[in-house]
Amino acid sequence: MKSGIIGARGAGKSTVFHALTGLTPIPGVADARSRGRPGQIKVVDPRLDFLEQAYGSRKKVPVELTLLDFAPNPKEQKEGAALDPSLLPLIRDLDALLLVAPEFTGNNVPLVAAIENIEGELVFADFDQAERRLERLKKEKGPIDFERTALEKCLSWLEQGKSLRILDMTAQEVHALSSFGFLSRKPALAVINCDADRATIEDNLDALRGRGLESFRLAAAFEAELWELDAEGRQELLAEAGIAAPARDRLISALYRSLGLITFYTAGEPEAHAWQLRSGASALEAADRIHSDIARGFIRAEVVSYEDFAELRSDAKVKEAGKLRLEGRDYVIQDGDIIHIRFKV
Ligand SMILES: Nc1nc2c(ncn2[C@@H]2O[C@H](COP(=O)(O)OP(=O)(O)OP(=O)(O)O)[C@@H](O)[C@H]2O)c(=O)[nH]1
Ligand SMILES: [Mg+2]
Incomplete structure (x- = not known):
């Protein structure tokens, strides 16, 4: 990041x-x-440090x-x-x-003014970019598609000096505009x-x-x-x-x-590894974060929460206590989850 x-x-x-x-x-x-x-x-x-110790990992990757x-x-x-x-x-x-x-x-x-001035420049840059794109679309005379209506919505917002960060957009609108990298939306x-x-x-x-x-x-x-x-x-x-x-x-x-980020972990003797993930992301997305091959061959995720692991301190005890869960690709990863992905390539 x-x-x-x-x-x-x-x-x-x-x-x-x-x-x-x-x-x-x-x-x-x-x-x-x-x-x-x-x-x-x-x-x-500290959670990663604990995992490194508990697994006797040779390497720690924060x-x-x-x-x-x-x-x-x-x-x-x-x-x-x-x-x-x-x-x-x-x-x-x-x-x-x-x-x-x-x-x-x-x-x-003056604090607020200083920040608002920077924001103002970002808003202005976005306005400029959106306007230029809209003009091109109008010239091409194509059908009024999603991108065009989304751009018009943004322009009328930016015109009021407001940043796109606080504009409600549908997932479809976000998708249509994702390639712009709008600065006031960051x-x-x-x-x-x-x-x-x-x-x-x-x-x-x-x-x-x-x-x-x-x-x-x-x-x-x-x-x-x-x-x-x-x-x-x-x-x-x-x-x-x-x-x-x-x-x-x-x-x-x-x-x-x-x-809106969370951390999940993979841990074992070779390494204890912390990974950053968007909150709300699935087990499949977590797998992809680790390696695209692992996502492609995804079978299931074995998951234990950090709290459960910290209490039980070993994979064997976690299993014994019935705290190891088998989850599918749509499982929503929780902050602190320690996961092991089963996959086939
Ligand atoms: N007393 C004090 N001086 C600061 C502080 N931060 C920066 N300065 C001083 O302000 C001057 C500018 O700091 P920089 O960090 O170079 O500012 P900058 O935003 O990177 O500047 P440019 O890259 O030239 O735009 C320097 O002389 C710093 O020593 C601070 O927190 N306290
Ligand atoms: Mg500088």
């Missing part, structure tokens, strides 16, 4: 990237080819998220502009966006980059929630500096600042919530 960090010049995007990944930002201004810098975040997962920071391009992004327009094609295929609003000493702008988090003494403030930003945005507060410069220390030192300074968990861990939960 890939998320991109966007926002105004100097909002602290690279500092947020540094705080979350431990990687220092790209120095200077990048050329067109190397604008996006990816950083990996391994998801800290879920990884990718964050992208973009080198600035002052020629394209004017001082004060909410977004660099030349980034638009680079963020179209991302799964989620982090919209950064600065709220630290030296750069403290799950997004409002990231408030603040001073350390304001990191634990509880925001109640109804204006943002109304736009389908959750907010997420972090003291980026403070947490970026913590990477100089060992794990213990980091924990100590975080605790002193009253911050319960590192921004990285809190971000992961926030992203999981706003993207």
